[in-house]
Amino acid sequence: MDETLYSAETNEQYLQFAGYEYDKKNIENLSKMNFLISEIFVRSFSEPRILLLSSIENISNALTNPLS
Numbered sequence: 001m002d003e004t005l006y007s008a009e010t011n012e013q014y015l016q017f018a019g020y021e022y023d024k025k026n027i028e029n030l031s032k033m034n035f036l037i038s039e040i041f042v043r044s045f046s047e048p049r050i051l052l053l054s055s056i057e058n059i060s061n062a063l064t065n066p067l068s
Contacts, residue, residue: 002054005034035062 009030015022038055046052 002034002037005030005037009034031062034058
C-alpha cells in the first residue's frame, strides 16, 4: 500500500514540477492517506524497525512540510 501511495504521489508531483496539468487535491488526499497509514503502523507495531522509522519519518514530514 505504501509503495502504491508513494508512486501515485510522486507521479502527481512530477506533473506539477514539469509544468503539466496536475491534481492538487489528489496530492493532498494521497498525503493524508500516507499520514494515516503511518500513524496506524506506529500505534500498532514496533517491528520491523525500518518500517517503524519510515512511518515516523512520514508523520514528521506531514506535520512539518506544507504541501506546495
